[in-house]
Structure formats: structure tokens, C-alpha cells
Amino acid sequence: MGPPSPTIRVKRREVFPYQESPYFYPTQQLCNLFSPDQSMNYNVKIAAKIDRGFFLASNDWTCYRRNYFQLSASFGIQGLDSSVHSEVPCLLERNGDLLAVRSFLVCIGAQIQNGEKVIELVQHTPKRDKGPQITPRPTHIRAGGDLNANSPGSYVITFERVQFKTATANNGKRRAAQQYYQVHVDLFAELESGDLILVAKTYSAPLVVRGRSPGHYADNDEDHQDGIQGVDSRHHYRNDSVSSMSGAPLGSPVSPGEYPYYSGYAYGSSYPYQSLTSASHMAHSQDAGYYNGNRKNSESYPGSPLSPAAVPHATSHAGESVSPDMYSPAGFVGPESPALSMGRVSHSTSHYGGSNNSYNHYSSSYNSQQHNYDMYRDQDHETQMAGLRIHSPSSPKPLSVASSPSVTPRRQSFSSTLISKSTERSVGGSTTRKSRSISLSGTTTTTTVSKRPISNSRPSRTVPATPPNEMHSRAVHGVFSKDRIPESPMEDQHL
DNA sequence: GACGACACAAATCT
DNA sequence: CAGATTTGTGTCGT
Numbered sequence: 001m002g003p004p005s006p007t008i009r010v011k012r013r014e015v016f017p018y019q020e021s022p023y024f025y026p027t028q029q030l031c032n033l034f035s036p037d038q039s040m041n042y043n044v045k046i047a048a049k050i051d052r053g054f055f056l057a058s059n060d061w062t063c064y065r066r067n068y069f070q071l072s073a074s075f076g077i078q079g080l081d082s083s084v085h086s087e088v089p090c091l092l093e094r095n096g097d098l099l100a101v102r103s104f105l106v107c108i109g110a111q112i113q114n115g116e117k118v119i120e121l122v123q124h125t126p127k128r129d130k131g132p133q134i135t136p137r138p139t140h141i142r143a144g145g146d147l148n149a150n151s152p153g154s155y156v157i158t159f160e161r162v163q164f165k166t167a168t169a170n171n172g173k174r175r176a177a178q179q180y181y182q183v184h185v186d187l188f189a190e191l192e193s194g195d196l197i198l199v200a201k202t203y204s205a206p207l208v209v210r211g212r213s214p215g216h217y218a219d220n221d222e223d224h225q226d227g228i229q230g231v232d233s234r235h236h237y238r239n240d241s242v243s244s245m246s247g248a249p250l251g252s253p254v255s256p257g258e259y260p261y262y263s264g265y266a267y268g269s270s271y272p273y274q275s276l277t278s279a280s281h282m283a284h285s286q287d288a289g290y291y292n293g294n295r296k297n298s299e300s301y302p303g304s305p306l307s308p309a310a311v312p313h314a315t316s317h318a319g320e321s322v323s324p325d326m327y328s329p330a331g332f333v334g335p336e337s338p339a340l341s342m343g344r345v346s347h348s349t350s351h352y353g354g355s356n357n358s359y360n361h362y363s364s365s366y367n368s369q370q371h372n373y374d375m376y377r378d379q380d381h382e383t384q385m386a387g388l389r390i391h392s393p394s395s396p397k398p399l400s401v402a403s404s405p406s407v408t409p410r411r412q413s414f415s416s417t418l419i420s421k422s423t424e425r426s427v428g429g430s431t432t433r434k435s436r437s438i439s440l441s442g443t444t445t446t447t448t449v450s451k452r453p454i455s456n457s458r459p460s461r462t463v464p465a466t467p468p469n470e471m472h473s474r475a476v477h478g479v480f481s482k483d484r485i486p487e488s489p490m491e492d493q494h495l
Numbered sequence: 496g497a498c499g500a501c502a503c504a505a506a507t508c509t
Numbered sequence: 510c511a512g513a514t515t516t517g518t519g520t521c522g523t
Contacts, residue, residue, distance in 0.1 A: 064517080064518080065497085065498085066498090066517075066518070067516080067517065067518085068515095068516070068517090126514070126515060126516085127515095128515085128516080129499085129500065129501080161515095161516090166497080166498085167496095167497065167498085169497095171496095211496075211497045211498070212496075212497070212498090212518095213517090213518050213519060213520085214517085214518065214519095215518080215519075216496090
């Protein structure tokens, strides 16, 4: 309990961003889209990426219910140069009829892995408890976004400060089967009538959501170490799975053709995209080849300058390349979700156009009983927009391009409990300093994205990623420090 | 055990 | 570099 010795606090180590975040399965297109002249049948792809909040524990993508995570999404239409047609004119086939699509929207939701049970997601403002709580809602988006590109012509929507309303059951306990959730990103087409039709969706990897403080899982994590070669819990905690564990991890076969659609890719790339996305000054790197080019497997992400690999797929052995953890959990929610239309929307008063949107209400459930979108109706626009960021050329934001190249993790705490349990809640003031001392270096590879109050286009700070080579070498040499309290703090310090 | 609240403090941002 | 914000998470009381 003593005051943390000054020396204990290890200097933050940079995080090794080679970690990925929960991957996403290939987009499931649920209805046909055609070019206005019906000469082409469009293939839609949703790109999604979860930032911050998750780490790998026992091979499961895990997060804490109370912590924030954010999800960015964009979509593209194959064969269309979205840089030119971001406002894709197209027709949607519904019950045999071809209806004009007025616009597209994306929304995120969650559900239990093997069931339809919807898991509520909530978003907060920076005020947290003090502020309002909202539910992710469908938001307008234009085609052409590229999560990994920092191109100004990218349309990416980011749902920030998202939390699961509830935790998964049986977390970490052996007694019962671990329950999993899956986040899904849905793409809707809004018809002239105002109806929202679910056009496509993509599911994330199965996720474990812990309901209690990290300290409660400490022990478990310690021994649940899986043995993914080369990866130990520590790393998990840090949220940087050395995905280089080529090959599929533990017996989770990847169904052929069902490669996870992971969004992040290799080193650092997962970092700045968000901020940069809107960098208006950035060169126009169109995502051209993105949806067109290499995509043999139908779902690969654009190659990264850093990651050789655009090798996402199964065979990726690339020794040094980071390959996603592509185990395919048994029974993940697969493609046959009811392709339906999400009910009708009422009205059509919303105004799109801007990067902002104020959606009115729509009710319906497109997945059993998805959220009741009516709830949005009463939320004022501001509230609705809180926690949501939309990147688009129309709302360029200044960008403070990176500064120091050190990606430092936000405090690492998953272990503080171990040593600071003694704390007594300060009574009168802050007398008792919780000795949260030992904060080892990294932990959650927090994708540092801007954190101020959300505004549609707020400049984000760019966090440059750690040079890949460095990270890599570390990984290779296993120089990771433990995330948890090291037996000897020094162990972590030097270095 | 899971959750909502409240509180403190570390990490970040300005 | 300091003050202001954000956000992770320890604790309590349910």
C-alpha cells in the first residue's frame, strides 16, 4: 500500500501493435443490388474493425464489459470506383422488384453466438455515467470507405465508446461452457420509401465479455494460457497477439472459404487509420484496388505496406507476417441470417447529405428482434451523435499527424489489483493513494484514437505505430514483459 | 457472480 | 510542461 515507489512505474513501453483485433467474417450479402441500368449485379463488402478494448485471452477475443471499444466500418461495392461513385446509384431487388436505393446506412449490434438473442450495445459520451447512454443506430454512409487507408476519400463510420450491456456467461470458468457474443455490422439500403433493407452484414469473431474487474480474472488468465505457440497470456493481455502464429490455432479449423475477414492487419497499421482517414491533406490514395484487386479469396483486405501479407488466409505461414487468428469458432453465426428487410421505416424526413445525419425513427427488427429502433426517435440529435464519428471528405478534419512514434499503451492495469488490493478507499480525500503502482508497460494496445467529445469530425491524434521491425524483433525474441505483475518488477523495467 | 454507481488515479490530450 | 479530459477499474451495495 505504500506509495508506489517512484521507480516502480516502469516507463511505458510501447505497445506492440502487431496485434489485431477481433476479426470479422466475410460479408454476407443478403439481397441483390444492381446498377441503374441493371447491367451489373453489385457485390457489397463491409469492412469492419474493432479498435481498442479487446485482447486475446485463452484464444478468445475478450474485453471487459465496462471498458470501451470502438468499431469502425465502411463498405464498398465491387467493381465500382467509389472514389468516383461514392454515392452509388443502384437498385435493390426486393421481392422481385427493383427499387431505387436512396442511401446506405450501417449499424452495429451484437448477439449471442449461437442464437438470436440480441445483446444490447450501449454508447456513452465522455461523461460516462453522467452523460446519456445511447444505442448504436443506423448511420448514413457512402461507399468507398477504406478502414486502412488514410485517404480523404474514405467514408468510414466509427462507433465510439461502445460497451456490451451484459457480460457473456461463464466467463473463464470451467464449469460451464463459455458463452460468446458476436458483434455484427449491418449495411442497410434506404429506399425512397424510407424503408431500410438489410443488404449485407458481417459478424465478428466470437467474443467473451467479462463482467467483473480484471482482478477477478487474474488467476484464470494466468493459467488458462493456451498454448498457442509463441503466444502466452501476457501477450494476450496486452492485446497484441502475435498473430504470427501461423496456421490455425488450436483445433479450430477454418472452414474452407470461411476465412475470417479481419480488418486490422499487421503491425501498426491498425493505428491511425481513423484519424487519418479524414486527413484532408493526405494524398489521395484511392482504394481502388481494394475491392477490385487482390481479393481472390473474396475477402482479403488490402495489403499493407507493412504487412506482407495480405495473406490473410489460411495458409498464411508467412513466418514473419502477421496472420490473423483465424480459428473459426465452432458454430459461429453463419451466413444464413434471415435476409430480410428490416422492416419499414416510417418517414423519410431524415436529411442525409451531410456527414451528419439525423435519423429519425424506424422500428423493426431485422434479426429476430433487433433493437427497437424506435428508441432513437426520442433521442436528440446530439445525443445520438455522441459516440459516433463519421469520417468523410465532407467533413475533413485537421489532422495532427503523428508526432512521436511511440505508441504507448494506456495504463496497464490488469494486474494492479494484485498488489494494490490493500487500498482503502480514501475516505476523506485522497489520502490513501491506491498503490496502483506497478503499472507495467503495455497492455491493451489501445488504439489511441481521439478521445474528446465526439463530434462528427473531430481531429484525432494520430498515433504512429511502433516500427514494425522493432516490434517484430521483440516478438521474436520473446522479450515481452509480462503484463501481469512480474515477479520482479525489474524484469520489466529494464528494457 | 453480474451490475450499476461512485470514486480515484493513470494515461492522454490541449 | 501543466491543467483538463478520458477512461480503466477497484469497491460497494444490490
